[in-house]
Structures are given as C-alpha cells and as structure tokens.
Amino acid sequence: MTDATEQEPNQEDLFEHFRFVASKGQEPLRVDKFLMNFIENATRNKIQQAAKKGNIWVNDTLVKQNYKVKAGDEIKVLFEHPPYEFLLTPENIPLDIVYEDEALLVVNKSPGMVVHPGHGNYSGTLINALVYHFDNLPNNSSERPGLVHRIDKDTSGLLVVAKTEAAMTHLAKQFFGKNQ
Amino acid sequence: MEKTSEREYVALVWGNVSEDQGTIEGHLARHPKNRLQMAVFPDGDQGKEAVTHYKVLERLGYVSLVSCKLETGRTHQIRVHMKHLGHTLFNDERYGGDKILKGTTFTKYKQFVDNAFKLLPRQALHAKTLGFQHPVTNEYMRFDSEIPADMALCIEKWRGYSKHAQ
Incomplete structure (x- = not known):
C-alpha cells in the first residue's frame, strides 16, 4: 500500500x-x-x-x-x-551503578571514560552508555540526557544522573543554584 | 538558598601542604593564552567565583593526600585551585603535574616517580563523596566510594617511599 x-x-x-x-x-x-x-x-x-x-x-x-x-x-x-555531534549512539558499556530509583541514579565513573560526546569523542562516553541502559532520559539544554554535573575524563568517581525532568531541575538547582 | 549538595574529592598533590586545612578562593576563567587550561583570577574582575575547602589527610614526603570539598563546581576547579596554592595534582599533565615538581635529583628517585606515573596514568583525583537532597522524597542522600585501584596503588607506593626515606 x-x-x-x-x-x-x-x-x-x-x-x-x-x-x-x-x-x-x-x-x-x-x-x-x-x-x-x-x-x-x-x-x-x-x-x-x-x-x-x-x-x-x-x-x-x-x-x-x-x-x-x-x-x-x-x-x-x-x-x-540530529546533527552528528549530538547523534547519540547507544553503546553497551558496563556501568558501575551505585544507586538507582525512579528519579535518579548515581554512577561511579571509571577513570578514562569521557562523560559526554564532544570534540573528538563521539563514542564510548558515559552518555552513550546511559542511553543504552535507560530510556527517556530527560534532555537538558545542551542535549546531554540526564546530566546534572560533570567529572573530567581522567577523574574517577561519583556522578548523579537525573531520570526525569523534575529531578533534573531539582538537582541542577542544588549543584549550581547557590549564590553563584 | 541553603546548601543541599556536597562533593568531596580526594587528590594526591605535589609537595608538603603547609596548612592542615584551608580555603582557596579565586575566580576561574579560561587561560588567556592556553584555551585548554583554566586559570585563577584573584582580583575577581574576570571569570566565575570558585571556592574550594581542603584538608590534609596524610603527608607522604614529597606529596600530600588531600580532601577537597567544593562549594562551587567550576571546570577544573580543584586542579587549578591546588596548582594556585603551589600544589599541582600528581600526574596532571594539562597543568604540568606530570613532571617531578618536588623531591631530589637522584636517579633512584626519578625511577620511583616514573614508576608511580605509570601506575597512575592520569591526574590523581577521585570524586569520593556525593550528597544531595532527593528530588522526590526530600531525604538527604550521601554516597561514598572507594579510591580506585590505580590511585590506591600509587598512594601505597608513596606511603612506602616516605617511610623508607625517613
């Protein structure tokens, strides 16, 4: 037809x-x-x-x-x-998820993993892994689903990721909204 | 607004930090000549306000293990603030910490540091603790993590070296 x-x-x-x-x-x-x-x-x-x-x-x-x-x-x-730089390919990269509920998750980022795609890094990032493991992550203004704050590539450690728009707004205020 | 989030990092830095604890304040903006670096502007006429509280956890001779609590979360904040204090992060290539910044000129020492660089092929920085108020339940949540193996091993080597040197 x-x-x-x-x-x-x-x-x-x-x-x-x-x-x-x-x-x-x-x-x-x-x-x-x-x-x-x-x-x-x-x-x-x-x-x-x-x-x-x-x-x-x-x-x-x-x-x-x-x-x-x-x-x-x-x-x-x-x-x-979407433009190539924002084209997020879901990738099955194992993540160390420390905590997860309906609103958010806490990830322990391994050293060397880039948080989000950008100049020269379009695969293997935490975001590529997140879009593979989770559907419908909220988009913030810069097309980085779920991301509230960042950690440098070669720094390891804990990072909170929002699973809903409301959680994203709430958390962003807590991390960046204090008299800055 | 009341402070409802916390971020605590553990860093291994070059040199023996003189004070047991302190606060580093200094606006941060892109380095005027090197776009890959951030730089401190103490006059506050440029960049964004940044505040780091540090505390020495362990003194290991030519390096110190410090805890850094962020009041603000700027790009490279700890790396730049600690460098500004005169204590660049161990093996932080972008800020010159991948050179021997403290210690002796003995070949044996150079070999020891080169080996430590190999064990930890990145800046010695780990986001250890993260705390925030849960957006739905309003409960305060706090998460703690282990120092990863590469960094833990590097710290252990320095611990051994500083004991041996005494």
Whole structure:
C-alpha cells in the first residue's frame, strides 16, 4: 500500500544542521549555489538531493533548488536526524551503578571514560552508555540526557544522573543554584 | 538558598601542604593564552567565583593526600585551585603535574616517580563523596566510594617511599 498523501514535512520535527543569513550585499543567487559556498565538503548533487527531499528552508518556507537567495534571507538546512555531534549512539558499556530509583541514579565513573560526546569523542562516553541502559532520559539544554554535573575524563568517581525532568531541575538547582 | 549538595574529592598533590586545612578562593576563567587550561583570577574582575575547602589527610614526603570539598563546581576547579596554592595534582599533565615538581635529583628517585606515573596514568583525583537532597522524597542522600585501584596503588607506593626515606 502506498501513502498517496505526501505531506509537507513539519519544521518542528526536524533538526537544524546549518543556518545562514544572506548579507545585505547579497546578489540574487540560486540557493544550491549559495549553499555550495558556505557548507564544507558539500556537492551540488547532495544539495539538490536535499532540496528535493524538502530539507532546505528559506524564511521558514520550503524552497526548491532554483530559489534565488536575496539579501536578508534566512536559509536553513534541516534533517530528520540530529546533527552528528549530538547523534547519540547507544553503546553497551558496563556501568558501575551505585544507586538507582525512579528519579535518579548515581554512577561511579571509571577513570578514562569521557562523560559526554564532544570534540573528538563521539563514542564510548558515559552518555552513550546511559542511553543504552535507560530510556527517556530527560534532555537538558545542551542535549546531554540526564546530566546534572560533570567529572573530567581522567577523574574517577561519583556522578548523579537525573531520570526525569523534575529531578533534573531539582538537582541542577542544588549543584549550581547557590549564590553563584 | 541553603546548601543541599556536597562533593568531596580526594587528590594526591605535589609537595608538603603547609596548612592542615584551608580555603582557596579565586575566580576561574579560561587561560588567556592556553584555551585548554583554566586559570585563577584573584582580583575577581574576570571569570566565575570558585571556592574550594581542603584538608590534609596524610603527608607522604614529597606529596600530600588531600580532601577537597567544593562549594562551587567550576571546570577544573580543584586542579587549578591546588596548582594556585603551589600544589599541582600528581600526574596532571594539562597543568604540568606530570613532571617531578618536588623531591631530589637522584636517579633512584626519578625511577620511583616514573614508576608511580605509570601506575597512575592520569591526574590523581577521585570524586569520593556525593550528597544531595532527593528530588522526590526530600531525604538527604550521601554516597561514598572507594579510591580506585590505580590511585590506591600509587598512594601505597608513596606511603612506602616516605617511610623508607625517613
């Protein structure tokens, strides 16, 4: 069975990968050519494919590859998957869980384990392990599920992780909310 | 707001810490020249307020075992504050603790320290105790952990060395 009602994708469901604002002096230019100039490693073919799939938006409206970019236009490239740096692959890494209940857990982090993905560390982090072992961890503003505080990579020891939004807010206030 | 969380670390630092206990205060911000490091700005005109309370647990000759309680939780806070006090963390490469900062120039001593670096291939810092108020039950919870094997072994070696040296 085929789905005949091909719906326009909803911007809210997509993840922003690139965003550019055309400068004041921008001469009218095809959006695919415009993006070629700004995105590293982009090919015209890839950009046109993206346009066909409905990934290119200008001023919050879906555009085709031949759309002419004008001064002040806001050009966004959106995809269904989160940007690579936030793409969390669940990994079956054993964790030393000291305590766990409905609201939170306390982990004893081994030395050498990075807490969250970032520059150069996209796998093997505590977060990769957490998303494997636990579903629906709350997201804080920086896309680090459950994380309340951090420990440096080469430091070992205890770390509390929130399992609900409410616990996250409560704990964050306790660790960072005191006259700071 | 009343203080409802605690974080206590155990660190092995270079040198014999002069006071048995004390408080290190000094704003922390990124190092102006080395972006990978944080630095102390004592005037408080830059960075964020940071407070560390320390207590000497054991004096082991050229190194000291200290407990550090955080009043604030800034990036690299203990590492930078202890360095500021003149006691860089043992084998803390980023802050220069992977060099022999205290001791003698004897070859035997150098061999001993190199061996200790190998036993503990990271900064000598462990987040030992964690306490907070439970978000649902409001009960205060406190967790304690063992010093991990690599660090415990390194401390044991220093303990042996300092006894032998006396």
